[in-house]
Amino acid sequence: MPKSANQKLRLLFEREILLRETDEENPISTKQLISRLEDCGVQAERKTIYSDIEALSLYGMDIIKVSGKNGGYYVGERDFELPELKLLVDAVQTSKFITKKKSAELIGKIERLTSKYQAQVLHRQVYVSARIKNMNESIYYNVDKIYQGIDENKQIEFFYMEYNLDKKRVPRRNGKRYKISPYALTWNDDNYYLIGYDGQSDTIKHYRVDKMENIVVLKENREGETNIDIGEYSKKVFSMFGGSEESVTLNFDNRFIGVVIDRFGTDIPVIKTDSEHFETSVTVKISPQFFGWLASLGRGVKIISPISVKDRYKEHIQSILE
CATH class of the missing domain: 1.10.8 (Helicase, Ruva Protein; domain 3)
Structure with a gap:
């Protein structure tokens, strides 16, 4: 049999055909495989197919042979099920x-x-979702730049954008660029956030990646905290809004134990105060978002201490009533 120009590519074509055109319910016969190879400009005989299947199996492909009238070959185990x-x-x-x-x-x-x-x-x-989708295509380049800063141990600068009443994106702080030491990227409430150190205020801050524009990796080395525990940090922050950090003791109805564990994890202390309530102490960033979470639980939660947080919560609720 004369060799075609694509003959050297035969094994690659066979591998692609098996991966794309077979599964447990759709094996491909030797005759069909020969026909598909002809479509690719490659000639093959049954003997060749048997030899190639063996070679691909030795290479590591999980090729299953099915005997019988409707038998053939298909790829079994894949990288993803x-x-x-x-x-x-x-x-x-x-x-x-x-x-x-x-x-x-x-x-x-x-x-x-x-x-x-x-x-x-x-x-x-796949369905067309009515949910709001981000419109910033540059976000993928932003992620690359942030990781470059992290990998090279460098600070970054960027504009931080917000919408005005004309629904146009404009830079915050009248166009003054932000300068941050990037340390981690995290996912929270359907958004991607950069967590980094702000040397000017000497604090850890976070920024939504889709609101960052014109990121530049600087020559200056990163400053500040180098071992941020993202898991612990995320537990303390509600909807990625910052605030003063406090250890707060809360009393909950027993029915909210699942809600509390979903939010803070299983490492928190749980103390039964009576047959219907339990207490726990957690470290959180005190913010309107934290108070909003408490309010969503209604009368099923009380702040026990500190008094200062209790008073701030009352003021928050009163300001909404007003």
């Missing part, structure tokens, strides 16, 4: 942080991680 890909698709399409355009691109790439038949299942799972 279908339920895992469904989770990834869900995460992408429901994320406010990822733009509509980038969501479609990422889901398309996720679909290519499985067979075309299972990709159809993933595609049927």
Whole structure:
């Protein structure tokens, strides 16, 4: 049999065909595989296919042979199983942080991680969400710049944007650039945040990555805290709003134990005060968002101490009533 120009690519074509066109419910026969190779400009015989399947298996592909009338070959174990890909698709399409355009691109790439038949299942799972999606496409470049600063141990500068009443993005602080030592990126309430050290105020601060523009990596080395525990930091901060840090003792109805553990984790102390209530002490950033979380639990939570936080909560509620 004369060799075609693409003959050297035969194994690569076979690998691609098996990955994209087979799964447990859709094996491909030797005859079909030969036909598909011909579509790619490659000639092959049955003997060649058997040898190539063996070579691909030795290479590490999990190729399953099915005997019988409707038998053939299919790829068994893959890097991602279908339920895992469904989770990834869900995460992408429901994320406010990822733009509509980038969501479609990422889901398309996720679909290519499985067979075309299972990709159809993933595609049927995708729906047009009415939720607000971010409109800042430059966010991906922002992430790269931030990681560059972290990797190179350098400070960064940027404009921090906000919307005016004309719905236009304008820089805060009258266009004065922010200068921060970047230390970590974290995900909170559907947004991506930079956590870093502000040398001017000597405090740890956080910034929404989609609101950052024109990031420049500086030559100056980073300053401040180098070992920020992101998990612990996130527990203290409500909706990524900062404030003074306090150790607060709270009394809850027993029915809220799940809510409290979801928020603060299982390491917190839980003290039963009577048959219907428990107390715990947590360290939090005191902010309107923290008070809003307390208010959402209604009469099921009380601030025991400190008195100063108790008074601030009363003032917060009173100011809303006014």
